[in-house]
Amino acid sequence: MHLFNIILSVSVFIVVQGDDDFLYDTFPEDFLWGTATSSYQIEGAWNVDGKGENIWDTFSHESGKVANNDTGDIACDSYNNYAEDIQLLKDLGVDFYRFSLSWARLLPTGRVDQPNQAGIDYYNTLINELLEEDIIPMVTLYHWDLPKDLYDQGGWENEEMVQIFNEYAIFAFELFGDRVKWWITFNEPYVFIVYGMGEGYHAPGLESPGEIIYTAAHTVLKAHAEAWHSYDELFRPTQNGNIGITLDTDWKEPLTDSPEDIEASERGMQFSLGWFANPIHGSGGYPAVMKEKIAEKSAQQGYEQSRLPEFTAEEEARILGTSDFFGLNHYSTAMVQGENTVAPEPSYLDDRDIITSVNETWIGCDFVYVVPWGLRNLLNWITNTYDRPNIYITENGMCDYNATLNDEHRVNYYRSYTNNVLKAIKLDGCDVRSYTAWSLLDNFEWAYGYDLRFGLHHVDFEDPARPRTPKASAEFIRQLVADNGFPEPEVKTQNLNQVKPKEFVRAKFRSGTQ
Numbered sequence: 001m002h003l004f005n006i007i008l009s010v011s012v013f014i015v016v017q018g019d020d021d022f023l024y025d026t027f028p029e030d031f032l033w034g035t036a037t038s039s040y041q042i043e044g045a046w047n048v049d050g051k052g053e054n055i056w057d058t059f060s061h062e063s064g065k066v067a068n069n070d071t072g073d074i075a076c077d078s079y080n081n082y083a084e085d086i087q088l089l090k091d092l093g094v095d096f097y098r099f100s101l102s103w104a105r106l107l108p109t110g111r112v113d114q115p116n117q118a119g120i121d122y123y124n125t126l127i128n129e130l131l132e133e134d135i136i137p138m139v140t141l142y143h144w145d146l147p148k149d150l151y152d153q154g155g156w157e158n159e160e161m162v163q164i165f166n167e168y169a170i171f172a173f174e175l176f177g178d179r180v181k182w183w184i185t186f187n188e189p190y191v192f193i194v195y196g197m198g199e200g201y202h203a204p205g206l207e208s209p210g211e212i213i214y215t216a217a218h219t220v221l222k223a224h225a226e227a228w229h230s231y232d233e234l235f236r237p238t239q240n241g242n243i244g245i246t247l248d249t250d251w252k253e254p255l256t257d258s259p260e261d262i263e264a265s266e267r268g269m270q271f272s273l274g275w276f277a278n279p280i281h282g283s284g285g286y287p288a289v290m291k292e293k294i295a296e297k298s299a300q301q302g303y304e305q306s307r308l309p310e311f312t313a314e315e316e317a318r319i320l321g322t323s324d325f326f327g328l329n330h331y332s333t334a335m336v337q338g339e340n341t342v343a344p345e346p347s348y349l350d351d352r353d354i355i356t357s358v359n360e361t362w363i364g365c366d367f368v369y370v371v372p373w374g375l376r377n378l379l380n381w382i383t384n385t386y387d388r389p390n391i392y393i394t395e396n397g398m399c400d401y402n403a404t405l406n407d408e409h410r411v412n413y414y415r416s417y418t419n420n421v422l423k424a425i426k427l428d429g430c431d432v433r434s435y436t437a438w439s440l441l442d443n444f445e446w447a448y449g450y451d452l453r454f455g456l457h458h459v460d461f462e463d464p465a466r467p468r469t470p471k472a473s474a475e476f477i478r479q480l481v482a483d484n485g486f487p488e489p490e491v492k493t494q495n496l497n498q499v500k501p502k503e504f505v506r507a508k509f510r511s512g513t514q
């Protein structure tokens with residue numbers, strides 16, 4: 001090696017130093033990289049071209065529900081700016097784009113007998129233009145924007161929703177399934193059920209933390225299963241795609257290594273992820289510990305039967321195995337210890353019998369604490385609990401309250417979290433197949449309105465044109481995707497040398513910098 005090359009190696013090495021246990025390696029060759037959005041958070045155009053009203057339109061229009069009374073009426077105006085979004089995806093070099101269909105844009109009443117052609121045209125164009133750029137569409141059917149008419153008919157408390165959702169799913173498979181090969185039925189049932197029907201700070205704003213949440217989840221699980229079976233029987237033979245559900249959870253780390261805390265951590269995981277994952281990916285039906293705890297609390301509270309409904313054996317069998325992959329959204333971690341409460345009021349949070357906390361050393365932003373090893377532990381837990389499923393990470397990302405383009409904290413988040421995914425694959429043997437950065441754009445962050453930002457691209461919500469500007473994190477993701485991970489610094493140096501080492505070194509040499 002020439003002296004000059006050695007100098008180069010050193011300078012490159014300095015750039016990447018920092019954490020001793022950082023893993024330099026690349027992801028499997030067929031690993032998929034993507035980024036994501038959802039219809040209500042980006043599209044705007046809430047009442048044009050025949051779109052029906054949905055529960056987030058209604059909720060955000062009510063004063064005091066969302067920070068600053070923000071609404072998704074215009075949002076990023078992606079209904080009009082979609083071509084610009086596709087250009088940003090192209091610049092990132094991602095393999096796929098995860099977005100959701102606005103149910104009420106396609107079916108204003110929620111029912112398939114009255115489709116809206118402008119909505120069909122919009123998604124056809126989006127899908128076609130993505131494919132022209134070699135970007136795989138990954139489509140979520142339900143990202144929380146339930147048509148208002150269906151809510152007025154009882155929403156997820158109405159058992160008929162099982163068939164209504166199934167018909168909507170079939171409608172979407174028929175229209176788009178020739179080109180869409182990746183389907184997600186529901187995004188984060190835990191969040192839209194617990195926040196929307198338990199705590200009330202998401203649409204539709206119900207506050208029934210111990211009753212409706214369990215019956216609504218029951219309906220959602222059945223609706224998911226019917227849509228999966230419809231795809232499996234009617235469409236898979238000709239369309240050959242993949243269909244699953246995306247579940248979310250924090251990692252719940254035991255506070256100490258006492259048996260009580262370890263058990264509390266397991267119980268916390270079963271109450272969040274297991275609630276939906278055990279019926280689909282696990283042993284079938286709700287986790288035993290949920291059944292036991294909720295029955296016990298319900299009896300203490302004077303209920304004649306458990307607040308947690310039961311599946312018949314037939315239903316249990318029909319739901320089990322209805323996901324071609326394990327879709328996972330993850331943001332943060334909590335420490336967990338056990339607790340025994342006798343709650344006078346029925347409440348999901350009390351049913352769990354755990355106390356959660358965060359470590360004082362963790363830095364964070366609102367609900368996201370930066371605990372990169374939490375994701376690795378979670379991937380291992382899923383691998384052990386559900387017999388090593390193929391995991392698709394369908395969201396992961398970091399927020400801030402700043403309109404800064406130099407989002408170093410987000411770069412650090414992505415770098416450390418993706419490195420823990422790499423460790424889970426390479427060192428632990430987890431079968432993780434994709435990573436999705438949330439989000440392509442700053443957007444309408446639900447109850448936080450436009451205050452809280454997750455975008456790789458800044459969006460100026462004061463400007464009617466909603467201009468997008470890449471942040472430092474967009475450049476980081478672009479490089480990560482191009483490298484398919486974190487190649488050894490030495491390898492990188494050799495690549496650099498192959499580009500134009502002599503001119504580079506000579507210029508350095510002349511300028512006297514080394």
Ligand SMILES: *[C@@H]1O[C@H](CO)[C@@H](O)[C@H](O)[C@H]1NC(C)=O
Nearest residue numbers: 062063064065066067068069
């Ligand atoms: C939201 O709107 C209501 C009614 O117009 C108003 O009283 C309230 O101050 C608004 N809140 C914010 C944060 O602007």
Ligand SMILES: *[C@@H]1O[C@H](CO)[C@@H](O)[C@H](O)[C@H]1NC(C)=O
Nearest residue numbers: 255256335358359360361362
């Ligand atoms: C917080 O984390 C640090 C570093 O891992 C650890 O030493 C400390 O004991 C933790 N604090 C608590 C209260 O668990």
Ligand SMILES: *[C@@H]1O[C@H](CO)[C@@H](O)[C@H](O)[C@H]1NC(C)=O
Nearest residue numbers: 365399400401402404406409
């Ligand atoms: C805002 O940005 C500054 C520097 O860019 C940073 O120190 C601060 O923590 C950020 N605040 C939030 C709430 O993200």
